[in-house]
Amino acid sequence: MQFYFCGLGEIARLCSLRTSMAKKAKGSHSTSSASASSASGKLVLRIKSNEGIKRSVRQTNSRKKPKAKLKKNKRKFDAMKPKKPPTAFFYFLEDFRKEFQEKNPDVKSMRDIGKACGEKWKTMTYEEKVQYYDVATDKRAEFDRAMAEYNKKIESGEFDETDEESEFDE
Numbered sequence: 001m002q003f004y005f006c007g008l009g010e011i012a013r014l015c016s017l018r019t020s021m022a023k024k025a026k027g028s029h030s031t032s033s034a035s036a037s038s039a040s041g042k043l044v045l046r047i048k049s050n051e052g053i054k055r056s057v058r059q060t061n062s063r064k065k066p067k068a069k070l071k072k073n074k075r076k077f078d079a080m081k082p083k084k085p086p087t088a089f090f091y092f093l094e095d096f097r098k099e100f101q102e103k104n105p106d107v108k109s110m111r112d113i114g115k116a117c118g119e120k121w122k123t124m125t126y127e128e129k130v131q132y133y134d135v136a137t138d139k140r141a142e143f144d145r146a147m148a149e150y151n152k153k154i155e156s157g158e159f160d161e162t163d164e165e166s167e168f169d170e
Contacts, residue, residue, distance in 0.1 A: 085139035
């Protein structure tokens, strides 16, 4: 069993009803069923069982509209599209991995190598990182040129869907 108070409007109405009935009871000394229950001076509480609550929750849940599932637009993988180049950190990681494995042949975990590499990268000065930034910048420039060519070919219609399917679909 669960107790709960009535709404504020109902409480105000009950209080005013109780006071008016109490005045009538003092004046007339007649007892009626309504005056006897309210003349006792007790606040009225409503009792609601758990079953009623569960039922009302089920009813409200059943009324909820199901959320629309977001459909992801699956794009076809374009094998002709140029791949983005790695950042300067990944070029550093390549060199660092070789050095680290020579110094620590017992460490095989990529997690440990990656942590050590990240710590080293954070402590390096800009002058030490410049060589990796230069390589990354050159690769990025090549990528940008390749993307410009790719976009021109796409716009001109050189890459058709039939070209991609011809080799594998028979």
